[in-house]
Amino acid sequence: MSAPVADGVPDPGAPDLVLERRRMQGLRLVGLHLRVNVMNELQYRSNFAIQLIQSMVALGTGLVALALVFDRTDTLDGWTRPQLLVVMGVFTIVGGIIGFVIEPNMGRVMTDVRQGTFDHVLTKPVDSQLLSSVREFRVWRLTDVVLGLVVLVWGITGLDTSVGVLDGLAFAATLAGGSSLVYCLWLVVTSGSFWFVRMDHVQELFFGLYRAGQYPVSVYPAWLRLSLTYLVPIGFAVTVPSESLTGRLTWERGLITLGFLVIAFAITRFVWVRGSRRYSGASA
Amino acid sequence: MSDLAVAGEVDRLGEREGRVRSMVRLYATLARVSMMEQFQYRAANYFYMVGMVIEPVIYLVVWSTIARQQGGSVDGYTAGTFAAYYIVWTLVRNMNIVFTPFGWEERIREGQLSAQLVRPIHPIHYDLGSFAGWKVVVILLWIPIAAVLTLVFEPELDPTVAQIATFAVAIWGAYLIRSLLLWMLGMITFWTTRVTAIFEVYFALELLLSGRLLPIGLMPGWVQDLANYLPFESTFGFPITSLVGPITNRELVEGLLRQAAWIAIGAIGVNLMWRRGVKAYTAVNG
Numbered sequence: 379m380s381a382p383v384a385d386g387v388p389d390p391g392a393p394d395l396v397l398e399r400r401r402m403q404g405l406r407l408v409g410l411h412l413r414v415n416v417m418n419e420l421q422y423r424s425n426f427a428i429q430l431i432q433s434m435v436a437l438g439t440g441l442v443a444l445a446l447v448f449d450r451t452d453t454l455d456g457w458t459r460p461q462l463l464v465v466m467g468v469f470t471i472v473g474g475i476i477g478f479v480i481e482p483n484m485g486r487v488m489t490d491v492r493q494g495t496f497d498h499v500l501t502k503p504v505d506s507q508l509l510s511s512v513r514e515f516r517v518w519r520l521t522d523v524v525l526g527l528v529v530l531v532w533g534i535t536g537l538d539t540s541v542g543v544l545d546g547l548a549f550a551a552t553l554a555g556g557s558s559l560v561y562c563l564w565l566v567v568t569s570g571s572f573w574f575v576r577m578d579h580v581q582e583l584f585f586g587l588y589r590a591g592q593y594p595v596s597v598y599p600a601w602l603r604l605s606l607t608y609l610v611p612i613g614f615a616v617t618v619p620s621e622s623l624t625g626r627l628t629w630e631r632g633l634i635t636l637g638f639l640v641i642a643f644a645i646t647r648f649v650w651v652r653g654s655r656r657y658s659g660a661s662a
Numbered sequence: 663m664s665d666l667a668v669a670g671e672v673d674r675l676g677e678r679e680g681r682v683r684s685m686v687r688l689y690a691t692l693a694r695v696s697m698m699e700q701f702q703y704r705a706a707n708y709f710y711m712v713g714m715v716i717e718p719v720i721y722l723v724v725w726s727t728i729a730r731q732q733g734g735s736v737d738g739y740t741a742g743t744f745a746a747y748y749i750v751w752t753l754v755r756n757m758n759i760v761f762t763p764f765g766w767e768e769r770i771r772e773g774q775l776s777a778q779l780v781r782p783i784h785p786i787h788y789d790l791g792s793f794a795g796w797k798v799v800v801i802l803l804w805i806p807i808a809a810v811l812t813l814v815f816e817p818e819l820d821p822t823v824a825q826i827a828t829f830a831v832a833i834w835g836a837y838l839i840r841s842l843l844l845w846m847l848g849m850i851t852f853w854t855t856r857v858t859a860i861f862e863v864y865f866a867l868e869l870l871l872s873g874r875l876l877p878i879g880l881m882p883g884w885v886q887d888l889a890n891y892l893p894f895e896s897t898f899g900f901p902i903t904s905l906v907g908p909i910t911n912r913e914l915v916e917g918l919l920r921q922a923a924w925i926a927i928g929a930i931g932v933n934l935m936w937r938r939g940v941k942a943y944t945a946v947n948g
Contacts, residue, residue, distance in 0.1 A: 431859040435866045451728050579709035586713025
């Protein structure tokens with residue numbers, strides 16, 4: 379006789395349910411870490427004022443640089459002033475996303491590997507890549523996202539072309555895709571620390587390269603444009619979303635982004651699994 | 663004059679000579695140690711330098727695009743001149759990196775200054791000496807980067823002997839001025855720990871008023887006037903222009919004199935702030 383199962387309560391061992399539960403667990407994990415981090419950072423409200431000044435100074439100098447450019451010319455490589463404002467807005471938003479979740483988590487992994495405290499991640503009964511990606515949130519860095527949105531809207535209102543619902547959706551999708559690509563690249567670089575330990579200088583290099591996203595990658599010479607697109611996905615993260623709002627995005631480019639994203643995720647996963655297996659725990 | 667007085671005079675002379683000699687030896691030792699140290703981190707230094715090269719490349723690409731769109735030049739600057747300006751920029755920028763004002767918080771919090779306070783020499787000499795040694799490494803590492811940039815961007819560079827000589831002096835003048843300025847900036851930490859915003863504003867002003875973003879000659883007139891009264895141009899725009907031109911011999915001399923003046927003002931400022939700051943420092947530590 380089989381064990382009695384109450385009506386309506388499915389067998390908890392069914393494979394698709396395990397998967398479902400794991401997904402829920404993943405979401406709850408993200409939510410929980412986010413809440414703890416937010417509560418923690420809300421204690422330090424003066425940090426918000428400092429962040430606000432920092433963000434405004436950075437954005438201000440970017441806008442002055444643009445003003446100097448358009449003091450001399452009406453278009454830069456075919457991009458008008460409002461269009462470049464859109465690029466500046468997206469650049470600031472993506473920078474905010476990087477500072478909010480990507481950089482703090484990846485930085486923590488590098489520290490953990492160096493100090494041998496990465497054990498705490500590996501011994502938990504959840505996926506190590508997921509856990510490593512959601513442990514830290516710098517809430518105040520969202521200031522950049524808000525300021526970037528302001529500049530973005532400012533740019534959009536100056537555009538000759540109108541932005542439709544479809545464009546808006548394409549923008550949201552390409553922004554999410556582009557940010558995910560930045561995450562992938564950063565995680566691959568971070569995984570490098572399983573082999574080489576010191577990877578923070580590569581991170582410096584990325585920050586240097588990221589600045590190039592202030593302008594559409596098409597202004598750069600071919601060698602730089604290609605490396606800014608496929609090696610360091612700034613082209614996908616900043617330029618492509620901007621294109622979707624300025625009527626430049628083609629279906630092809632959208633599909634390339636999607637395809638590249640799938641490949642990048644696969645490579646990232648592969649490198650992460652290989653790398654974390656190499657980790658031997660310096661503390662042990 | 664009595665024999666005794668003469669002997670005293672000679673003694674004092676000898677003492678001063680000894681002081682100069684020991685200073686030179688101090689600098690040489692500090693520079694040598696940091697050179698050896700930094701050579702060990704060649705790869706790290708390179709990543710850092712390559713990441714830094716992106717900044718001028720952005721300015722260069724944008725402004726040479728504008729020059730081309732305007733039929734070849736912007737106020738006399740062609741794509742080739744811009745290339746020369748921003749390639750020389752990379753060396754001047756590397757010369758310009760000195761002890762960061764953000765480092766003062768740690769210096770003060772961890773009491774690192776206490777050891778330096780009991781030594782007979784002003785602590786700024788330790789920074790100046792060791793960073794100068796690092797510069798030698800940086801210049802060596804810079805040469806291949808400059809070679810690649812030259813191949814890619816085809817700069818127009820045709821300096822006179824006077825320009826080259828001035829440049830060789832001016833980059834060290836720039837190094838000294840920026841060291842002094844950032845020391846003063848960092849010392850604000852003696853009085854308040856909420857310095858980040860001040861530093862950020864300072865660096866933004868420096869970016870715009872020094873020739874780092876754009877040659878000062880291409881800035882609006884009132885910005886040029888303002889920059890004349892500030893030290894920033896001596897640390898960036900002047901050394902670059904001294905090599906790239908267009909510049910007259912008279913302007914070369916004037917630029918060097920201006921650097922000398924800023925060094926004097928900076929030295930006085932550092933001394934005054936340091937003396938007061940140390941009092942605040944000891945007070946904090948009880």
